[in-house]
Amino acid sequence: MNQIAMKQIADYLEHGYLVLEGFVEEAQCLAVRGRAEAIVEEFDFGGDISVFSTTEQSHAQDEYFLTSAYAVRCFLENGVDIGKLGEGEVPAVNKIGHALHDLDPVFERFSYTPELIGLLEELGYEKPAFIQSMYIFKSPGLGGEVVPHCDHSFLWTEPQSVCALWFAVDDATCENGCLWVQPGGHRQPPKTRFRLEGAGTVTDVLDESPYDRDAFVPVEVPRGTLVVMHGQMPHYSEHNYSPLPRHAYTLHAIDTACEYLSDNWLQRGDTLRLIA
Numbered sequence: 001m002n003q004i005a006m007k008q009i010a011d012y013l014e015h016g017y018l019v020l021e022g023f024v025e026e027a028q029c030l031a032v033r034g035r036a037e038a039i040v041e042e043f044d045f046g047g048d049i050s051v052f053s054t055t056e057q058s059h060a061q062d063e064y065f066l067t068s069a070y071a072v073r074c075f076l077e078n079g080v081d082i083g084k085l086g087e088g089e090v091p092a093v094n095k096i097g098h099a100l101h102d103l104d105p106v107f108e109r110f111s112y113t114p115e116l117i118g119l120l121e122e123l124g125y126e127k128p129a130f131i132q133s134m135y136i137f138k139s140p141g142l143g144g145e146v147v148p149h150c151d152h153s154f155l156w157t158e159p160q161s162v163c164a165l166w167f168a169v170d171d172a173t174c175e176n177g178c179l180w181v182q183p184g185g186h187r188q189p190p191k192t193r194f195r196l197e198g199a200g201t202v203t204d205v206l207d208e209s210p211y212d213r214d215a216f217v218p219v220e221v222p223r224g225t226l227v228v229m230h231g232q233m234p235h236y237s238e239h240n241y242s243p244l245p246r247h248a249y250t251l252h253a254i255d256t257a258c259e260y261l262s263d264n265w266l267q268r269g270d271t272l273r274l275i276a
């Protein structure tokens with residue numbers, strides 16, 4: 001059965017993103033939501049922890065981040081100080097990454113579905129693989145902004161093949177920090193490239209011009225919506241100042257028929273699982 005119509009494929013190629021309401025059922029969303037909360041509850045925050053921030057890059061030097069390529073790890077909201085937490089207090093988590101889909105059975109069931117695999121085939125993927133997954137909490141009042149970027153900058157293939165499969169686990173609105181995209185912006189080359197250098201990472205600036213925020217539109221969607229984004233699609237999300245949560249789960253697919261660069265930050269080696 002087709003997941004998308006020819007017209008939707010044409011729209012995706014034209015605009016660089018596609019909004020598929022009702023792609024997953026509420027029960028599926030609630031299953032990953034519950035599991036993500038349990039992972040945080042059970043997580044050992046006593047050890048080495050790196051605060052994940054998209055406004056600073058210092059954390060990226062941290063082993064904790066680089067070795068999360070094949071792990072299920074929590075990353076804290078910027079500014080959260082583990083040392084100041086009370087006994088038994090759970091810190092504010094920004095996200096869980098980056099191999100939930102391969103290491104956690106609940107996320108694995110959500111990710112490797114015939115519908116999603118069919119969709120990738122219809123988008124022209126020859127040998128698709130999910131290179132990473134993230135569960136993003138965007139908690140009420142705490143969820144930090146994600147600055148404008150495109151995913152090709154982080155998961156570079158030649159030619160470009162990455163796409164984001166972004167699932168609204170909660171309703172996403174302008175109030176609680178929905179995605180913003182720049183329609184047609186996927187035709188511009190990436191402005192940066194984040195890659196390995198030595199034991200750490202660097203960001204190469206390829207184009208110094210700022211993103212034109214006026215060119216972005218909000219993607220307000222109900223729970224169960226799948227937003228597919230081309231790897232060169234500029235996107236961002238704002239801080240969640242509202243009292244409502246905005247959980248999302250995102251998978252990044254690549255075509256392994258393309259060359260995955262050996263200095264991309266995320267290296268899966270032999271653990272990368274081909275979908276079909």
Ligand SMILES: O=C(O)CCC(=O)C(=O)O
Pocket residue numbers: 134136138146151164177178179235236237248250
């Ligand atoms: O969910 C968000 O707020 C942003 C996610 C994002 O930018 C990404 O997955 O690349």
